[in-house]
Amino acid sequence: MKEALLHMLTENEGQFVSGQQISDKLNCSRTAIWKHISELRNSGYSIEAVQKRGYRLLTSPDLVTPEEVSLYTGEGSFGKKITFKPSVKSTQEIAHQLAREGAAEGTIVLADEQTGGRGRLGRAWQSPSGTGIWMSLIMRPNIPLQKAPQLTLLIAVAVSKAIEKVTGIEAAIKWPNDLLINGKKVSGILTELQAEADSIHSVIVGIGMNVNQERKHFSEEIIDIATSLAIEGNQPYKRAAIIGEVLSEIEKLYHSYLEDGFKVIKLLWEARAFSLGKRITARSISGSITGYAQGITDEGVLLLEDDNGVIHSIYSADIEF
Numbered sequence: 001m002k003e004a005l006l007h008m009l010t011e012n013e014g015q016f017v018s019g020q021q022i023s024d025k026l027n028c029s030r031t032a033i034w035k036h037i038s039e040l041r042n043s044g045y046s047i048e049a050v051q052k053r054g055y056r057l058l059t060s061p062d063l064v065t066p067e068e069v070s071l072y073t074g075e076g077s078f079g080k081k082i083t084f085k086p087s088v089k090s091t092q093e094i095a096h097q098l099a100r101e102g103a104a105e106g107t108i109v110l111a112d113e114q115t116g117g118r119g120r121l122g123r124a125w126q127s128p129s130g131t132g133i134w135m136s137l138i139m140r141p142n143i144p145l146q147k148a149p150q151l152t153l154l155i156a157v158a159v160s161k162a163i164e165k166v167t168g169i170e171a172a173i174k175w176p177n178d179l180l181i182n183g184k185k186v187s188g189i190l191t192e193l194q195a196e197a198d199s200i201h202s203v204i205v206g207i208g209m210n211v212n213q214e215r216k217h218f219s220e221e222i223i224d225i226a227t228s229l230a231i232e233g234n235q236p237y238k239r240a241a242i243i244g245e246v247l248s249e250i251e252k253l254y255h256s257y258l259e260d261g262f263k264v265i266k267l268l269w270e271a272r273a274f275s276l277g278k279r280i281t282a283r284s285i286s287g288s289i290t291g292y293a294q295g296i297t298d299e300g301v302l303l304l305e306d307d308n309g310v311i312h313s314i315y316s317a318d319i320e321f
Ligand code: BT5
Pocket: 089, 090, 091, 092, 114, 116, 117, 118, 119, 120, 121, 123, 124, 125, 126, 127, 133, 134, 135, 136, 177, 178, 185, 186, 187, 188, 189, 190, 205, 206, 207, 208, 209, 210, 222, 225, 226, 227
């Protein structure tokens, strides 16, 4: 009901919607409307109430609550089910639990703050309150296990496209999971699997994106390597709008991927890749290799040509320039 009310006010932003219109459409009493208006106001929505004219939404806050995000999720099925927590250790943990309990594909978990956000290999992901997108998405692709890395690349393309749509800023992809603006990391992707033998039960895609941080918000450890959309675009952005765009881009690419395979995604990825043709070092637990990044294979594996002309297939590594 609160969500439907917010939708009505948003569709008519800047204009009055009468109590009568609301109670007719939502089939509720004037008292119920008033209660929800008060709740919305308490959450930071500025709503004017004028006798005989009704209610008018003036401004809305930068929230990632289900009612706010649902304003931007459109027709698709990704993001239709939202679990929101103000503060959690990691949205990944909640999504894993929901996936085990059978949550549908497209279910997302959002938090305003993560106290133990994680990156790959047990690294930490800084997720301060109210500034970024800390989201986990449950996917259930019917693909063989070895193709799962392609999804990380698909997500990276989708996130990059969404950033460009909302901000006009190009975010380059650094294989496999970083999005960079002016060489600094604005977003990271963590793909985790629930699988058995060769079959995937679910893929839990963690997306972290710095949206409204200012430089002072970053800790010493990442201040030289991290950036946010607000820093790069010189203005704040609505996180919910970006979430809507990210989900819609993911869903579009995912359908294309399931129907036509990785080919289109590969082209889109290569067009946005930061590392291709560059001399890089790929570091992994089994050692490091330096050479020129040649491209990715149809499976999403990075090809690196070393100084002896030998081409190495890199499945998982950190890339340094
Ligand atoms: C990643 O790992 O880039 C994946 C990050 C995924 C985070 C999302 S948020 C929602 C979901 N819930 C979670 O708990 N995680 C996912 P990796 O490539 O390992 O990069 C980690 C490294 O990035 C760290 O070691 C830092 O150097 C750097 N880093 C940490 N926090 C950062 C931030 N906010 N912005 C930019 N860089 C950061």
